Amino acid sequence: MSAERSAPPRRAPSPSIGSIYAPVQGQLARVDDRLRGLVKVEFSYLSGLLDHVLESKGKRVRPVITLLAASFHPNDGKNAEIMAAAVELLHIATLIHDDTVDNSALRRGKATVSNLWGKDIAVVLGDYLFATSATFVCDTGNIRVIRRFAETIMELSSGELHEMVVAHDPKQTRDQYLERIYDKTASLFTTASESGALLSGASEETATALKKYGYNLGMAFQIVDDILDFEGNAQDVGKPVGSDLLHGLMTLPALLYAEGHPGDGLVQDAVASRGDAKALDTALRAIAASPAVGKAYAVAEDYGQKALVCLGGLPDIPARGSLEDMVAYVLTRRA
Template sequence: MSVNATSPNAAAPSPIHAVVADDFAAVNRSILDQLASRIPLVETIGQYIIESGGKRLRPLLVLLAARALNYDGEKHITLATLIEFMHTSTLLHDDVVDESHMRRGKATANDAWGNAPSVLVGDFLYSRSFQMMVEIGSMRVMEILSAATCTIAEGEVQQLTNVGNPDTDEAAYFETIQGKTAMLFEAASHTGAILADATPQQEQAMAAYGRYLGLAFQLVDDLLDYQGDARSMGKNVGDDLAEGKPTLPLIQAMAVGTPEQAKLIRRAIRKGGLEHLDEVLAVIDATGSLDYTRQKAEEMSARALAELEHLPASPYRDSMAELAKLAVERKT
């Protein structure tokens, strides 16, 4: 393979990764091994998207949850790898659906190779994840992950139907991000607990922790879309507005703004594009919608932290707590 686990483009360990540094290195090696294919383009595109600078939070959740519950086997490496493959396949498909040209500061795979190869390599990664799922040999893990894949797909379709629809309310927004984003976080921490033979209460706590963490991350992503910058975020400010996506900053601005302000945002969502970006940003600022979105993210982070009380004290639990705090403190 042309790229190895020590590539400068590989996910760089952070202090949160430190307690599972050896496991994380093993996951990186497993990812590269599992990308092996007799079709060179599969490896090329797979490596490109997987090694494009992501934090690999979902596989990290598997490792931390399993270790926090005293798992001492090896199957958590395979589980973390397949979770990353599932996530990467959704990124490839999402970028095609959204007609995106940049992700994490780099050209998207569909921009570099075209839509058809991106979709098909996404299918390969998705299929490979199910091969690894069988290898783990746990019917409970398969049950959780197979259900999660359906929920994720439904969330993506729901988001697509919301595009250009200014009548999307906060409840519909949360239902969408629960499916398209939080579900895989939830499945990662939940299945990590299952591997460790956790108690039912601990299983439920780990599922809830992942769910709230995923919601917090998505809320901050949607907030940063209106206050970040292309260099730090790897995408352009206002990308969601350009695509006509009614995220929480816009939904809240319409809910509390004046009729004129709501009308402006409704028109911008229906039309898409960035023609009214400056005016929309002014309304979001005037209505305190970013503060409201951050408050919701902080609520989700606090809920995630509360679920950790069901785990025994350990450095792994401490890292999970730091991850919940990072979710709302990050700038990218």
């Protein structure tokens, strides 16, 4: 595919993760320690499972957002660190169940829990981590944040259920897609940023601005994720290219292609074919040769722009610069 794809417009060099994380580096190390500390449970089998899932640290975008969002009001940062750990742990739990349901063999290029230990273990381990993340949030003592966290888990599972229900349906719509990516991704980004602000003691106005920032960043993040499924290479992304279409899901590039080519039915055939290699390949080539990916990228950029606008009223401290750079990072990332 790579030779034929129409490259979407890309910004100048992506800000480095290191520079984005700089204002909260010390805190992030403590968040990592807190998560690694979970491995120390008496039940040795569980300890081994936790070691596997907590070993690869991932990009930790969500906890960093929480820590940065907690930087606009003087506070000791303790609750933000607890919340950041909870947010990352919830994300990990979600990935374990998603990989189980999606039969994914690899995650970040590493074998998934369901692949290594089977689906049943993955279900129970995911439950354990959902609950553990909830105990973390309880430690913040903030009921509003705790409730929002529980609602986020409802939205995450509702999004996953939506995905399963629409899979292989050739009549998927852009509205369904946007609702689904809110549930799947932007919900937790929203919670990550809003809860950081609330736990820092920031004003409602600041918390609302950061909540909206999280929403727009999360939408952009998922759209870019879906674009990478079309144009990334398997090694970077850690899963096969075109896997959404293979699983019967029409993400934004596919939807935009279908909207632009109402007659040819290629995308519809691919999702309805339930994995037919030829139908899939034909659709992937058609999408790559069309402006659909570039258009999808423009939608992501639009969300990114809105995220930046949300930061407009905040004081110009290093954390704000990092949140701004995070937008550029999310839009330009290749994996």
